[in-house]
Amino acid sequence: RKEVEQDPGPFNVPEGATVAFNCTYSNSASQSFFWYRQDCRKEPKLLMSVYSSGNEDGRFTAQLNRASQYISLLIRDSKLSDSATYLCVAGEYGNKLVFGAGTILRVKS
């Protein structure tokens, strides 16, 4: 079993749609959680941190459920420019961050 698991998709959605991605992690000692975005043939870039209290940044909302070891990302009012691979990340403080395989999002006009 992979340490961080994501639905690979692809998620094909129209512009303006709301889309949600889920991720589970197996290491119960994990304390740091992030979503990264990766465009085709580019390096991953930090999208946002994830907290138990929830974290919102414009159209993006991230949520952590420690009891279920589950992380989510919600994108509202999808834009064409949101098309990318979204990587879920978990790790222990002071230790390596483990990446999921990524979820592909394609936003179409």
Place this chain on the structure above:
Amino acid sequence: DTGVSQNPRHKITKRGQNVTFRCDPISEHNRLYWYRQTLGQGPEFLTYFQNEAQLEKSRLLSDRFSAERPKGSFSTLEIQRTEQGDSAMYLCASSLSGTEEKLFFGSGTQLSVL
């Protein structure tokens, strides 16, 4: 440019040859990570340094792989006797250690082993 820098961007080599990649992290970052990524997969952890100390090396990493960060600044990753299965994007990232450690990646080195 004050981001993470990696060289070369692309490397094509023949099976059995040795290759070396370089990473220059963000100057104030004390941690440096190497990841490997293949098509359709997320970045896979290889090793990381805090200053010049190598703190962890992936169990999946064979003895053909070695990394150094001699003065706690730039790092090199060497692959000896390359195999076709080594073909991948090698990503370097740096961070500042702390309770919320965020990684900043370089553009990567794409290795093709023929």
